[in-house]
Amino acid sequence: MTGRIAAIIDCGHNDRFKEKRGFFGFFDCRDDQVAADLLFTEAGRYLKIEGMENVRGPCNPSLNYESGALVQGFDTPPTFMMTYNGPYYDKLIKGFGFEKSQDLYAFEGNLDTLKTMDSKIQFIADEAKRRFCIKVRTADKNKLGDDIRLFLKIYNQSSKGTWGFVPYSEAECEGLAKSLPFIVDPRLISFAEVNGKTVAAAMCLPDYNPLIKRINGRFFPIGFLSFFFGRRQIKKVRIMSANVIPEYQKWGIGLVILERMIPRCLEQNITDAEFSWVLESNKLSRGTLERAGTIHTKTFRLYDRSLNDISA
Numbered sequence: 368m369t370g371r372i373a374a375i376i377d378c379g380h381n382d383r384f385k386e387k388r389g390f391f392g393f394f395d396c397r398d399d400q401v402a403a404d405l406l407f408t409e410a411g412r413y414l415k416i417e418g419m420e421n422v423r424g425p426c427n428p429s430l431n432y433e434s435g436a437l438v439q440g441f442d443t444p445p446t447f448m449m450t451y452n453g454p455y456y457d458k459l460i461k462g463f464g465f466e467k468s469q470d471l472y473a474f475e476g477n478l479d480t481l482k483t484m485d486s487k488i489q490f491i492a493d494e495a496k497r498r499f500c501i502k503v504r505t506a507d508k509n510k511l512g513d514d515i516r517l518f519l520k521i522y523n524q525s526s527k528g529t530w531g532f533v534p535y536s537e538a539e540c541e542g543l544a545k546s547l548p549f550i551v552d553p554r555l556i557s558f559a560e561v562n563g564k565t566v567a568a569a570m571c572l573p574d575y576n577p578l579i580k581r582i583n584g585r586f587f588p589i590g591f592l593s594f595f596f597g598r599r600q601i602k603k604v605r606i607m608s609a610n611v612i613p614e615y616q617k618w619g620i621g622l623v624i625l626e627r628m629i630p631r632c633l634e635q636n637i638t639d640a641e642f643s644w645v646l647e648s649n650k651l652s653r654g655t656l657e658r659a660g661t662i663h664t665k666t667f668r669l670y671d672r673s674l675n676d677i678s679a
Contacts, residue, residue, distance in 0.1 A: 369396065369397055370396030370397060370399070370402045370406050371393060371395050371396075371406070372392075372394045372395075372396075372406040372407070372409070372410050373391065373392045373393040373394075373410070373428065374389060374390075374391060374409075374410035374413045375389065375390040375391065375424075375428050376390070376414065376417055376419065377390055377426075377429055377533065379533040379534070380429070380533045383533055386420075387418055387420040387421070388420070388421050388423055389411075389414030389417070389419035389422045389674070390422065390426045390429070391407070391424035391426075392424055392425050392427040393427050393428075394406070394424065394425045394436075394460075395452075398453065398455040398459070400458075400459060403459040403460075403462065403463060404463055407463045411674050411677040412678065412679060414674060415677050416679045419674060420674055420675075421671060421672060422671070422672050422674055423468060423670065423671050424669065424670060425450070426669070427450070429533060430531050430533065431533070431535060431539075432448075433449065433450045434450070434471065434644075434667065434669065435450055435471045435667025435668055435669055436450065436456045436457060436460060436667060436668050436670075437450055437451055437452050437456070437665065437667055437668075438456075438470075438666050438667065438668045440473065440664050440666060441454055443664065443665075444576060446473075446574045446576060446603065446605045446641045446643065447572050447573070447574045447575045447576050448572065448605070448607070449473065449605070449641075449665075449667075460670050461670070463672070464672050465671065466670060467668055467669075467670060467671075468668075468671040469530060469531070469646060469668075469669045470646075470647035470666050470667065470668050470669075471644035471645065471646060471647070471666070471667040471668070471669070472644060472645045472647060472663055472665070472666055472667075473641055473643035473644055473645075473665035473666075474642040474643070474656045474664065475640070475642075475661060475662055475664045476640055476659065476660055476662070477638060477639055478632055478633055478637060478638055478639065479638070480660045481640070481660060481661070487658065488622060488655060488658055488659055491622055492619050492622040492623050492626055495618050495619035495620050496623055499615075499618070499620065501561060501620060501623055502560045502561075503557055503558070503559050503560075503623065503624060503627045504560065505555075505557055505558075505631070506551075506553035506554075506556035506558070507553065508553040511548045511551070512548060514553070515547050515548065515551070516540055516541075516544045517565060517568065518558075518608075519535050519540045519543060521558075521565060521566075521567065521568040521610050522568065522610050523535055524610075524612045524613065525611055525612050526610065527613065528613075530646055530648055531669075550572065550573075551570065551572065552571075552573060552635075554631050554635070555570065555572075555573070556568070556569070556570045556571070557570075557624050557627060557628050557631075559620055559623060559624045561615065561620075566620060567609070567610060567611040567612070567615065567620045568608075568610055568624070569609035569621075569624045569625060570606075570608050571604040571606050571607070571628060571632065571640070572604060572605045572607055573598065573603075574601060574604060574641070575594075575598075575601070577601070578593070578594050578598070578600075578601070581597065599636075602636065602637060602638045603638070603639045603640065603641065604632060604637050604640050604641075605640070605643060606628075606640050607643065609624060617651075641664075642656055642661060643665070
């Protein structure tokens with residue numbers, strides 16, 4: 368096989384943003400511009416037949432899942448549920464006329480370092496705790512599906528103003544509430560409550576990739592045993608989301624919920640964390656992570672292109 372691609376129509380995106388935008392995703396190709404051009408042409412032709420005017424990607428299949436082509440940070444392996452590709456992908460995508468739309472950043476930090484936050488950040492977190500009398504709790508392992516639904520509800524509410532954001536549908540929420548309990552650790556999901564109302568949520572995912580690599584992706588017939596018993600050896604987590612509902616944003620509650628998660632990670636011998644991903648345009652989150660001592664280690668890129676010159 369030389370390559371593959373999926374042409375995607377996200378009706379939720381087009382309804383929300385009043386666009387006729389298609390997406391491409393699950394792109395995989397050898398370092399062959401002719402092959403890449405054929406893939407992009409066929410995907411573009413389908414999208415144009417369906418009435419789309421432009422295309423964005425890679426999204427697999429949307430911004431709520433694995434997105435972007437890796438363009439910086441090839442020297443270290445990917446964390447769980449983050450994309451990875453050869454350095455030549457940027458050349459192939461731009462070679463077909465795509466242009467950069469937005470970059471997505473990954474930041475890494477050692478948890479021992481993060482325990483001592485920048486004094487200004489610590490002051491904001493302490494003020495938030497004093498002002499709102501915040502109660503932080505972990506997910507209930509006996510009601511994990513319900514708490515995942517609550518996490519997704521907070522995620523949808525908090526992300527309304529985010530570039531390109533489309534809320535998870537009810538069907539997606541139900542699907543994730545059933546599937547995520549198999550891979551999440553309830554101790555690494557936190558909720559912040561103010562006067563009994565949940566106002567913020569954060570989720571860490573253990574970095575399973577080293578275990579998956581160890582068994583070469585083969586869970587059967589015995590790979591699952593190595594995977595199951597090896598989970599206690601995981602030293603890294605991916606902090607995939609820390610969200611605060613709009614009326615409580617910019618008060619430092621997000622810092623409080625992350626601050627409370629660090630001891631829980633250390634109790635499980637977790638030493639490192641990746642914060643991913645963060646939009647290039649999200650200067651507030653980027654600045655907070657940089658002041659907290661994290662390092663920008665990877666960049667993932669989304670691209671846009673018109674379909675005007677593609678024949679249907």
